[in-house]
Amino acid sequence: MKLHSHAFNEGNPLAENRTRWAILLTAVMMVAEITGGWVYNSMALLADGWHMSSHALALGLATGAYWLARRFANDRRFAFGTWKIEILGGFTSALLLLMVAFSMAYQSIERLFSPAPIHFDQAIAIAFVGLLVNLLCAKLLHTGSAHGHDHAHPHHEEHHAHLHEDLNLRSAYLHVLADAATSVLAIVALFGGKLWGANWLDPTMGIVGSVLVGVWAVGLLKTTGKVLLDAEMDAPVVEEIRQVIGESPIEASISDLHVWRVAAGKYACILGVSVDGEASPDDFHRQLAIHEELVHVTVQIDRNTAKSSSI
Structure with a gap:
């Protein structure tokens, strides 16, 4: 008797390609922000740079997950296909995102009690460039989320739309979105320090950013964790x-x-x-x-x- 295929996942080549471009842009900006934050003494900028480094790693994990899922798509060891490799990539990215949140909070609290002079003009310029790069990456990954699904039953489309979401891509998208948010917070903090001498805003915004990133990470952990544990009998x-x-x-x-x-x-x-x-x-x-x-x-x-x- 001929066995039917268990390769249920058609893949997302557009997302995979866009994620590669996002890795390149993120890595370049990561080096610029870490260097700038260190040289110009901005905690918000430095935190954003290290934050971006974890995102570069997470984007690499996302790309690797796509490649592995495609590479082993017809491997009979995988009883129900390789799609969960992508989910595992998303889950791992969420863990990294949570670690980044804790790291940002720790470094920002430390700087809050041990303030240092900041070179505002240079740090603001780098933060603006970082924000533009993050927005470009977010645009790339958002565009790559289109799978081209064409539902034969329109009345099911709204009911099940979230189930067709690429969770691996979503994890990558959340990473660059978190970067964009922390870049905005860094810019606000640096302008506050430059215009009103409120240097405490720099580490404070780092703490706010860590909370925001932590919330996103927990949400992604819950979503991907349910899939990995097959805890979807409430679907x-x-x-x-x-x-x-x-x-x-x-x-x-x-x-x-x-x-x-x-x-x-x-x-x-x-x-x-x-x-x-x-x-x-x-x-x-x-x-x-x-x-x-x-x-x-x-x-x-x-x-x-x-x-x-x-x-």
């Missing part, structure tokens, strides 16, 4: 499966149900159905076929005769 598609069986013309009830994600917006399902009369797994396959997000369905029939049939 809308689960209730839709229950509804299909409940409205089936065949007298049936669900005895077992397992649903997990195998690609962006795509699910595998193991379904156990108890029936009193005659029924075959194909009957339920046909009924579930209206939900195109179910790409791998296994049905087991449990009868009163204690016999079972599965495919």
Whole structure:
């Protein structure tokens, strides 16, 4: 019997290409900001530079995840495809983002109690360039998020739109967005110090930025963690499966149900159905076929005769 493919993820080559460009831009700006922050004594600028260094690493992880997922797409060791390599990349990036948040907070608090003179003009100029680079990277990654999905059922589109999200790309996008936010905070702090002598704004904005980055990191950890742990039995598609069986013309009830994600917006399902009369797994396959997000369905029939049939 010929085995069907378990490569459910079509990949995102546009995102992969855009992420490479973002890595290059981020690495160049990272060196400029760290050097400028060190030379001109700006904690906000230095924190943004080190922050950007972790983002360069995170973007590298995102690109590596795309490559590995494509490289092992047809490797039979991966029972349900390689999409979760991308999710693992996003989860790792989120951990890095959280570490950056703690580092930013520590360094900023330290500078708050041990202030130092700042060369405002030079630091402001570098921060502005850093902001422009971050915005360009964000634009690249946002454009790369388009997968070209064309839903056959428009009424499902809004209901499931977030499930088609590229979480690996989202992690990269959040990294550059966090950089843009910290660049803005650095600019505000530097102008405050230059115009009003409020040097305390520099480390204070570093603390504010660390909180913002931390919140984003925790959100991404929760989202990617749920996928990695297959903790998505609260997904809308689960209730839709229950509804299909409940409205089936065949007298049936669900005895077992397992649903997990195998690609962006795509699910595998193991379904156990108890029936009193005659029924075959194909009957339920046909009924579930209206939900195109179910790409791998296994049905087991449990009868009163204690016999079972599965495919």
